Amino acid sequence: MTGGLPLFEPWMDSALCAQTDAEAFFPDKGGSTKEAKRVCASCDVLAECLAYALANNERFGIWGGKSERERRALSEQDRTCRECGTSILDRPREARFCVPCATARRKQKKAADSERRKAA
DSSP states (O other), rough: BBTTBBOOOOOGGGOGGSSOOGGGSSSTOOOOOEEEHHHHHTTHHHHHHHHHHHHTTOSSHHHTTHHHHHHHHTTTTBOOTTTTOOOOOTTTTOOOOOOHHHHHHHHHHHHHHHHHHHOO
């Protein structure tokens, strides 16, 4: 952040939050985050937003569908694909690979299993 305002990124033009009430994304302490998270859940740039917030250490508001506390917990974890190193913040917590790498690994395993069966 620079001077309290986020640096502009091209994906921000597509963010649904830019078209709604900004107050919902910066609730008072103890206020509800439900409305902001509902908007985020249907946003096409959710992953970019969350990655931006984590990379820029955004401390306030809802970014990428996550509160400050949720983002802090994510940033304390290694959330990159073990195969290619890309972010997997949009994947379930137990995921270790991005979707393309996970798909490729499943195909490789299936092919290897098939070859073993043929050889047997």
